Amino acid sequence: MASKDYVKHVWTIGSYPDIGEDFLSMAAHLVDAADVGPDQAILDVACGTGNVAITAARRGARVTGVDITPAMLEDARENAAIADVDADWHEGDAVDLPFDDDAFDATLSCVGHMFANPPDLAASEQVRVTRPGGQIAFTSWTPKSVVPAMANVMNEYLPPNPDAPEPPFRWGDPDVVQDRLGDGVADLEFETGTVDQRSLSPAHLWESARTQSGMFIVALEDVDDADHPALRADVLDVIDDYFDDTTNTVPIEYRLAKATVA
Template sequence: MTESADTREADLALKAKHRAMWALGDYPAVATRVVAGLGPVLVDACAVKEGDRVLDVAAGSGNAAIPAALAGGDVVASDLTPELLAVGRGEAEARGAVLSWQEADAEALPFEDAAFDTVMSCVGVMFAPHHRAAADELVRVCRAGGTIGLLSWTPEGFIGRMFATLKPYAPPPPPGVQPPPLWGKEEHVRALLGDRVTDVVSRRQSIRVDAFSAPGDFLEFFKAAYGPIIAVYRYIGDDTERAAALDTALTDLAAGALRDGAIDWEYLLLTARRSD
């Protein structure tokens, strides 16, 4: 087998693992119970209006795609994991939102160049393993003068620190795979987009999460619902000592961040205009 064929096989295997990981647990419950407010924030920042052609990349169950459709956008929600799209379809129907749902790899989007007025992603594209490839696709499918909008967890924020806590217990990433929270650093995103965009506006904000009144509540919910955490515990397997150590580390993380019954989760909100 040639090196390029080996690379393609490895990439397909990696994407299959990512697809399976996000199907674990109940990510839609995280989207609706914990971070529902993020989607409307991104839609507002992108100024989606009636008739805009909108692509939500790594849309999950539609946290941003559904509000964009309700704002009048002609929306396509794309994601690698069909199980999430299926939940999104039901949620959209319940809310009276009309949009399209399409299984797609963020690093190889099945859309024509310049097909959309707005290309956005809400804590989604940051989990694509190859940042440059994903960024290139975001730019490619956005028309000249169109908007690219990204909302990503920061490395220093609660979720960024959660991934740092998981790292010693997780399998080593394959070569070339970059940490998701790098998308929460403005300089990293600017470097990915380069001179293909102008009018970059970014700011760090937080969503106040009051779904967990105690650190143990956070641990219990995320161990049951959040695919990346479930995958790490499965990797640990029957090693009860390491599992207990990770329980303690995650509980301590939540305990240190909990203030007055809530935790502030920091994110980077960045918008830019596709260069002419």
């Protein structure tokens, strides 16, 4: 299992705030799906720069955001100040949330929970901190979307790693989500949505991924230098299958899961 220091490193390098701007509509969709309203106690797990937390706070909720990366929390505090909303920000791990049982009316996560390891523990922690009758809701990239497709190409160029965690994109599979949440929830429902990542060309999207996404930056460190040109060509072929020339965007499909804590 990767150390917490390693995880912090992955999410500190690059520039997630630049990438995350295209995910704002997904954050709003998540808050809507959870029926967030005034005076509800809301937790945003792996909150990153605060997209979900701040959206919920603007609707009158009492918001807490937790993230393992201090740099992300600094960006979240700055964004909350700009939006003129109150929120509590905590450094913490999604598999060991620093909160009491039944502390929140709803626990949300916008793709951040996907990278917590082990995933079963990340799921049970969301259930634990949410009161009975409260909501759990999160969004995850679907296994057939462009991000896992790019990651699959990357994996072909990486050395074998028997200790690698489960692929994060399994969170986009409804059967996997059902297994992970188990009897802790009822009324599990799913919706599918799309965010459009703006890009001038497939090559521009790859340039953004390899320079701004910590996940890809770190993975590239383990790719042999001689393989980089072939890797780039293969990734561009994959992106081209998704690229929409009429809008200069790459649609990224996500799945929203919502359930009531039993």
